[in-house]
Amino acid sequence: MVFLLGNNFHELKLVKKALESFYALGPQTSERILAKYSIHPRAKIGTLPPRTITALTAELSSMKIENEAKKVIQDNIKRLRDMGTYRGRRHAMGLPARGQRTRNQTETAKKLNKVERRG
Amino acid sequence: MSAPNCLRGLGLGLGLTRPVALRNVAVTAAPCAAAAAAASFSTSAYLQAIIARPKKKAVEVAFGHHRAGKKMKLSKFKKANKGDRGKAPAPGERKAYRKRILLSNNNAIPVAGLQDFAPETMLDPSSAAKVLSIPDAVVDQLRTIEAFKTTQSWSIFRKPSMLVRAETVELATRMQGAAANKQALRLVATGDKLTGKSMLLLQAMTHGLLNDWIVLNIPEGQELTTASTEYAAIPGTANPVQYMQQNYALRLIQNFRKANEKVLVRLMTVFAHPELPQNIPVNSPLLQLANSAKEPENAWPIFQALWKELMAPGRGRPPVLFTLDGLPHIMKVSDYRSATFEPVHAHDLALVRLFSDCLSGAVAFPNGGAVIAATTRSNGPRTPSMELALAQREAEQSKSVVPAPEAFVKYDERVAAALRTVQVMRLKGVSKLEARSLMEYWAASGVFRTTVDEAVVTEKWTLGGSGILGEIERAALMTMRL
Numbered sequence: 001m002v003f004l005l006g007n008n009f010h011e012l013k014l015v016k017k018a019l020e021s022f023y024a025l026g027p028q029t030s031e032r033i034l035a036k037y038s039i040h041p042r043a044k045i046g047t048l049p050p051r052t053i054t055a056l057t058a059e060l061s062s063m064k065i066e067n068e069a070k071k072v073i074q075d076n077i078k079r080l081r082d083m084g085t086y087r088g089r090r091h092a093m094g095l096p097a098r099g100q101r102t103r104n105q106t107e108t109a110k111k112l113n114k115v116e117r118r119g
Numbered sequence: 120m121s122a123p124n125c126l127r128g129l130g131l132g133l134g135l136t137r138p139v140a141l142r143n144v145a146v147t148a149a150p151c152a153a154a155a156a157a158a159s160f161s162t163s164a165y166l167q168a169i170i171a172r173p174k175k176k177a178v179e180v181a182f183g184h185h186r187a188g189k190k191m192k193l194s195k196f197k198k199a200n201k202g203d204r205g206k207a208p209a210p211g212e213r214k215a216y217r218k219r220i221l222l223s224n225n226n227a228i229p230v231a232g233l234q235d236f237a238p239e240t241m242l243d244p245s246s247a248a249k250v251l252s253i254p255d256a257v258v259d260q261l262r263t264i265e266a267f268k269t270t271q272s273w274s275i276f277r278k279p280s281m282l283v284r285a286e287t288v289e290l291a292t293r294m295q296g297a298a299a300n301k302q303a304l305r306l307v308a309t310g311d312k313l314t315g316k317s318m319l320l321l322q323a324m325t326h327g328l329l330n331d332w333i334v335l336n337i338p339e340g341q342e343l344t345t346a347s348t349e350y351a352a353i354p355g356t357a358n359p360v361q362y363m364q365q366n367y368a369l370r371l372i373q374n375f376r377k378a379n380e381k382v383l384v385r386l387m388t389v390f391a392h393p394e395l396p397q398n399i400p401v402n403s404p405l406l407q408l409a410n411s412a413k414e415p416e417n418a419w420p421i422f423q424a425l426w427k428e429l430m431a432p433g434r435g436r437p438p439v440l441f442t443l444d445g446l447p448h449i450m451k452v453s454d455y456r457s458a459t460f461e462p463v464h465a466h467d468l469a470l471v472r473l474f475s476d477c478l479s480g481a482v483a484f485p486n487g488g489a490v491i492a493a494t495t496r497s498n499g500p501r502t503p504s505m506e507l508a509l510a511q512r513e514a515e516q517s518k519s520v521v522p523a524p525e526a527f528v529k530y531d532e533r534v535a536a537a538l539r540t541v542q543v544m545r546l547k548g549v550s551k552l553e554a555r556s557l558m559e560y561w562a563a564s565g566v567f568r569t570t571v572d573e574a575v576v577t578e579k580w581t582l583g584g585s586g587i588l589g590e591i592e593r594a595a596l597m598t599m600r601l
Contacts, residue, residue, distance in 0.1 A: 012210070037458035040346045047349070096293075 002045045004053060005060045011046025018045050022060065023119065024069030035058060074117055081115055091115060130278060153601040173332065208284055221274035222258060228565040229277045238329040241283060241291035241322065244382040244463045248553040250560040252280035257328050260378040265323050265338035276564050281322060282557045283587075284549050289324045290319060290491075293542075298332075298487035305478055307446060307538070310510055310546030314590020316493040318547065320442050322493050327440035332488070333379050333429055335371070337474065340445030341498070343367060344465045346454035349415065355468060363469045369418035371470075376409035383409060389431045391422045405429075407501065417470065426473070432454040432485035439488035443474055446492040447499040450475075450534045466533050504531040508538035515546060548586025551576055557588075558595065567595055 001008045001017075009018045019030040036039060036059070037052055048056075064072065080088030090097040096109040172179065178391045189229055235254045240246050254259065262266060273279050290306070297304035315529050320336075327334045342348060343364060351362045383406040397411040406429055412421045429439055443449070449471045455463040465471045476482045477490040484490075494509070507524055514521045524530055549557075555576045561567035569575055584593030 031456070035460045036458050038458065039353050040348065040350060040455065042347050043349070052409050 002048070002053060004045070005057050009045050011044065013045050015039055015042075015045050015048065016041055017044045019056075019060075022065045023067075024065045025060075025063070029063075070117075070119060073119075076114070077115055077117055089119075120223045146226070152503075153164065168219065175190075180371065184327070186484070218269060220262065220269060222279050224274055227275060227277040229561065230560060232565040233278070233280060233560075234330060236325060241326045242295055242327075244288050246283050246286050247288050248550070248556045250280050250282050251558055253325055254329075257325055258442040260328050261321065261324060264324065264334060264336040264374050265514055266324050268317055271318070271590065274568050275596070276447055280428035280560065281318065281325075282553060282560075283322075283551050284315070284550070286544060286546060287321060287322045290323055291509070292543065294326060294440070294489045295322065295330075295509055297489055298405075299319075301485060301487045303477065303480070303487065304489040304491070305480060305540065305546055306489070306490045306542045307478075307509060308492065308544045308546060308559055309352060309585065310496075312496040313587055314546040314548070315445050315588045315592075316495070316546055318588070320444055320477070320491060323489065323503065324442060327438075327489075331382055332437055334439045335375055335381055335439065337443040337470075340443055340448035340471075343468060343471055344448050344451070344453035344455075346456075353419070359464070359467050361467055361469050361472065362455065362463060363419035365415035365418045368422045368470060369412055369415045372409055372412040372418060372422055375425075376406065376412075380406060386428070386436065389434055390424075390427060394420055395424060397423075422470075428435070429481075430471065430485060438484040438486055439484060441477055441488070441490045443492045444497070445495045447502040447505055449496055449499055450502045450505040450537070451531070453549070461527070464533060468539070475533075478541055480540050481535045502531075503528050504534035505538065508535050509543050512538065512543045514542055516543060520540045548580075548584060549591075551580050551590055554580045554583075554586055554591055556574045557591070561596060 002011060002013075003009075004018060004057075005022070007018075008019075012042065016034060017028050019025055019033055025058070031041070034043075039048065040054065044071070045053075067098060077088070077091050079090050082088070087097045091113045092115055094110050094113050095102055096106055099111060100106070100109070124171050208430065210514050230250075233250070235256070236251050240251060253327045263561070267273060267279070275305050290308075293306070294303050297320060308319050310316055326332075337343065348364050349366045350362045350364050353363050384404055386405040387398060387402045388405060388408060389401065391401050392408070396417055399408050399411065405425065406423055408421065408428065412418050430438060449465045451465055452462045452472075453465040453468060455468070457463050473482065474490070474492075477484075478492060494505075503525075507522065507530065510522045557573065557575060558567055558571045562569065562571050577592050580586050580592040583589075
């Protein structure tokens with residue numbers, strides 16, 4: 001097992017997939033991180049030398065990912081609500097914010113439109 | 120009873136299961152058959168056959184009626200239990216199976232009178248159109264440097280044997296001529312699919328090993344450029360940054376050492392190599408230098424040191440043969456990315472650069488030798504620059520009109536530079552004499568079960584696109600390929 005930013009990964013896991021398992025880190029960013037540390041896209045995490053793992057952890061800890069990225073979204077929603085905008089109110093009520101109907105099919109809005117949004 | 124009534128009666132009999140209905144059917148069935156015989160068209164006989172089928176009810180119970188409407192079926196997404204599937208293959212097992220190379224088959228008939236290749240065989244024009252087998256010691260060496268391919272059908276013959284074609288003799292003669300002049304033969308073998316480009320490389324390597332040349336082989340160009348092996352920037356290089364592929368270099372050195380042990384053990388180092396972590400004193404065997412590559416970290420510096428030693432002038436070094444299969448893969452921008460996310464050109468990968476420099480003549484071979492590359496057709500990326508360069512060289516060689524570049528195609532200047540002075544050998548179909556010789560070998564091995572005569576040879580030769588070797592093999596042996 002390889003320890004990367006507080007998470008354990010199996011040695012046979014692709015480095016790219018391991019990076020993309022973090023919230024707010026997608027294919028574009030992971031490709032750039034791989035290029036920055038000269039890791040080829042098909043590298044398994046078990047083959048990386050310890051200093052690369054350390055460098056990757058340092059890189060990831062300086063990025064806005066996981067809880068910090070979620071916090072940004074929550075802050076945006078909170079700002080809308082504090083300003084008293086329509087979108088803020090709709091979020092607070094758990095209803096669609098962009099003019100969709102509410103008679104039915106509002107499950108996604110109910111799930112996501114919260115002030116303390118999960119993800 | 121009219122025919123429509125008869126049908127209705129049967130319809131009832133189908134739907135109901137009560138004994139009354141059955142009795143109805145029994146009563147109506149006999150006259151209905153008579154009516155069917157009289158009428159020009161009737162479905163009654165068919166419907167009777169349905170009644171006679173005893174399993175119908177069981178089928179309806181299991182799957183429901185076909186017009187039963189929509190029903191909720193909770194087991195819809197459940198996977199059917201397919202029983203015990205056995206143990207899954209271990210990691211790497213399937214790949215090993217896919218990549219395995221079988222060079223011998225004990226069920227094949229040994230061919231009587233089959234001669235081995237000797238060091239001078241390929242130089243002798245009289246050995247053209249003969250099938251000869253590779254000596255066992257050389258087979259081991261060739262296997263080590265991965266000269267055999269999985270696509271070649273070695274596994275249906277007793278011993279690896281090859282057809283010496285006119286091009287083989289020509290190539291070997293050119294190699295020997297270049298070595299005698301202490302120069303490098305720089306040649307690209309090209310041609311359509313299945314014309315024997317990789318086989319020609321194999322023959323060149325066989326010739327090299329038989330004549331105690333140093334043979335270095337890159338079995339697949341794509342392994343270097345498809346971003347599937349480790350890479351790292353070489354410290355101190357800039358504009359553009361060079362990259363070493365340390366793991367690949369390590370494997371290359373190890374295979375190279377195993378295959379060329381016999382020659383390396385009697386060559387002594389002439390340079391001190393202070394840049395290497397190991398102390399290799401001057402006048403120690405080259406084998407020791409090659410053996411010192413144990414870790415990927417220092418593989419590339421050791422490779423460079425080895426190359427420098429092999430190229431030492433005037434020390435009685437043997438000629439060097441450097442081969443690569445899959446040339447188009449190294450004549451393009453690779454799949455690697457630089458630290459700033461720019462695509463890395465294949466020629467910025469140090470090993471590829473060494474090969475392309477050898478091909479362009481930028482690297483001299485003071486002890487003579489040959490740099491031979493083969494293009495690939497079935498698994499090649501589109502490389503207009505390489506195609507154009509090869510077409511131009513070919514036209515220059517045959518003194519015909521040199522093709523001009525197209526206006527709306529982006530050409531790669533580095534590729535053009537690498538191929539500016541190479542010789543091009545275009546492989547085409549073999550002659551009927553050569554085809555016949557090969558077919559006689561197949562027949563003697565027991566895999567081609569026909570009398571080899573003029574008619575059969577002509578048939579297969581024609582089916583094989585005027586003697587394209589792989590196509591002849593397809594036409595004659597494909598049913599035997601396992």
